[in-house]
Amino acid sequence: MAITIRRALKEDCERLLELVKELALYEKAPQEVTVTLDHFIESGFGANPVWWAFVAEENGLVQGFALYYVRYSTWKGQRMYLEDILVTEQARGRGIGKLLFDQLIVEAKERNFNGIVWQVLEWNEPAINFYKKYNASFDPEWVNCSISV
Template identity: 65%
Template sequence: MSDCPRLLELIIELAIFEREPDAVTVTLEEFEAAGFGPKPVWKAFVVEDNGIVVGFALYYIRYSTWKGQRLYLEDLVITEAYRGKGLGKLLFDRLIQETRELGFSGMVWQVLDWNEPAIKFYKKYEANIEAGWLNAALSKEQVINFK
């Protein structure tokens, strides 16, 4: 739990990189409760340098009616100064191991179509990058104001 403030900083760094600087609305309290409260929904692996978190991979369990239980990689983030040093590979390899250890039917995630470095990284693993799916969502406000 003590890493949560730093993880949230990295999440904001990711949102800025992904051209969505105002999209992060989760509070630190909500984030901590979701990971360490009575019903935790996410887990994460971190990489550190001299005791400071410089990257993380956050995941949760997803259920597919077609495939069964799968590990869903929500975020894989390495702070900019540490990119290209193999830390992303270290985390991604650990996620594959976790998927295997938990007996899941696979691992899934999303990548922005313009994020060429990430796409190149995933292609090294021979990942299937699908086209044709559109993301859909309702915001907290939309849910609250639903009539």
């Protein structure tokens, strides 16, 4: 089956949110997905989008996605922040993640970002092994912090 990598469209948002929930379930935190579909759509396709995404489509069905936004580092400048990358469980092992990640690299270069940054859970060995294929650097020094407002 042919896989097509393309930019996400507004019409993809319902499926993307389904995949976000699938990822949250895999990461053992399904209760953490509280964004509404309307907010998700507005954030990606409203007057001032704050995220962009690529989808992997096969026979009209989105089987994976990679969603990013622009992060600014006072040390490095503009960088791509990869918020989520997911390939559905039934479509894994066929190179779809590589196609998505390679497209992110192309996008980062075209937008003159000086790098791509992301997080991975320490127990997610399949993802860690995937990123190692790209010679990713892993930084154990930093602690994630957040607050709810």
